[in-house]
Amino acid sequence: MNTRTSDEIARAARTAVEAAVWAPSVHNTQPWSLAVRGDEISLRADPDRKLRLADAAGRQMLISGGAALFDVRIALRELGYEPEVRVLPDPDRPLLLATIRMRAAGQADEHSRLLYGEIKKRRTHRAGFTDAPLPEDLVEALVAQASTEGACLTPVRSEAAMRVLAALTNAAQDVQSDDRGMSLEIIRWSGPPGSVRQDGVPARGHTGEPRRTFPQHFDQRGYAWGNPCGSETDQSTSTSTGLVAVLTTPGDSREDWLAAGQGLQRVLLHASAHGVRAAFHTQALEFPELREFLRQHVCSGAFPQMIMRLGLAQGEVGSVRRPVSDVLEEN
Ligand SMILES: Cc1cc2nc3c(=O)[nH]c(=O)nc-3n(C[C@H](O)[C@H](O)[C@H](O)COP(=O)(O)O)c2cc1C
Known part of the structure; x- marks a missing residue:
């Protein structure tokens, strides 16, 4: 009571x-x-x-x-x-x-x-990370955080699997950039510099150059990358991809999606408490055939819900x- x-x-x-x-x-x-x-x-x-x-x-x-x-x-x-x-x-x-x-x-x-x-x-990160590797015990802790919520965080250690993820991300990004409807959908949710909108990804949500191996959804927005608020942070040392990881669930029901979201946020908050940020690259998961390919060939049959990079980052990001x-x- x-x-x-x-x-x-x-x-x-x-x-x-x-x-x-x-x-x-x-x-x-x-x-x-x-x-x-x-x-x-x-x-x-x-x-x-x-x-x-x-x-x-x-x-x-x-x-x-x-x-x-x-x-x-x-x-x-x-x-x-x-x-x-x-x-x-x-x-x-x-x-x-x-x-x-x-x-x-x-x-x-x-x-x-x-x-x-x-x-x-x-904060979500959208550029390269510093070269500092994530401590192995922290990676293990992040994996445990995801599983507490019924999701599975799998660090991608194999070069081949990483290349597959990057290739499909690029393929999906290219198709989306070429599709007028999908491009407009991205533009609808991205704020240009100076925008007073309270939703969408604002210009100051980006710092430095995005990782070219893993393009960003917002690459096509067209405005200059870098922090338009005038941050003097030197991005030149932040060129690492970081640790690539995939968040999966055993099923693909609406309950699984909610579990993935709770697992995701638990992982992100735990990472943040240890100075680690995440960047997301979900383009390939937005095409059912590419998502199914990843499920079968990269995720051992589990359903991929998020593709992310984790690492130590420089620079302030706004939202x-x-x-x-x-x-x-x-x-
Ligand atoms: C399901 C989901 C998919 C996302 N996909 C992307 C993505 O592909 N690229 C990206 O830069 N951010 C992605 N994000 C992060 C959001 O853009 C971000 O959470 C939002 O802009 C709010 O900013 P904040 O996380 O810094 O507070 C995703 C977040 C969620 C929950």
């Missing part, structure tokens, strides 16, 4: 929603809305923000929702609540991704607190978010 006042619960729920807002999402579409009723928070997908061409099935929308759900869970722990989560609780309401009931509990464990502290600091008032329905 809750021993907190309704005001305390309402304040905690709002803080949890503030944390959800800072989750990563595909092209920063922030495809979610949240509602608070008493001690229950509900998380919904917002189909108006789905990428209709690159993400017709809504897989990336649900991965993004899973990341937001993880933030809610961690924030509630930080605030002294045990989140009781029901994922996809109502088959008649497919957009309802999860309900989270807040149960009064004791103080959060140290690791949850560590992850909570990274929610607003974590934007919609205000809580835009995503929260309070009763």
Whole structure:
């Protein structure tokens, strides 16, 4: 039974929603809305923000929702609540991704607190990394973080597998760049320098030259790379690809996509707490035939959900978010 006042619960729920807002999402579409009723928070997908061409099935929308759900869970722990989560609780309401009931509990464990502290600091990287290799025990810890959520993070150690991933990423990128509809979809979600938009990937979300072996979705945006805010950071030493890794799930249901999102955010926050950032290259996964090829030939039959590079990075990266008032329905 809750021993907190309704005001305390309402304040905690709002803080949890503030944390959800800072989750990563595909092209920063922030495809979610949240509602608070008493001690229950509900998380919904917002189909108006789905990428209709690159993400017709809504897989990336649900991965993004899973990341937001993880933030809610961690924030509630930080605030002294045990989140009781029901994922996809109502088959008649497919957009309802999860309900989270807040149960009064004791103080959060140290690791949850560590992850909570990274929610607003974590940033997506879009360039090369420094040459410093990731410590092996940290890589093992990241793998363990993913598996806690029912996902699997596999570091790609073989040169051949890395070349396959890079080749398919390039192939997918070239096809997308040549496709007017897909190009327009990217442009719709990228903010030019000086934009005041609160969603999409802003110009300051890029630092330095992107890795040419792994092109970025936003290469085609056309504006100059580099930090338009005038950062003096020297990027010349950040030329390493970093550690390439694939996040997979054993199945490919909507539950799996939500698990992938929660696993992703757990990995990213743990990495961030150790000074490690991630860059994503999801183009090949946006073509069912390429995704199936990767599943069979690179992922040992598991379903690839995210392709990423992990490493130590220089330079500040910026991002934007919609205000809580835009995503929260309070009763
Ligand atoms: C499912 C998913 C797919 C993503 N794909 C890419 C990608 O292909 N390229 C990229 O640069 N960022 C990708 N991102 C990262 C988002 O662009 C990023 O989370 C968003 O712009 C918010 O910025 P932040 O992560 O720095 O807060 C992806 C994120 C998610 C959750």
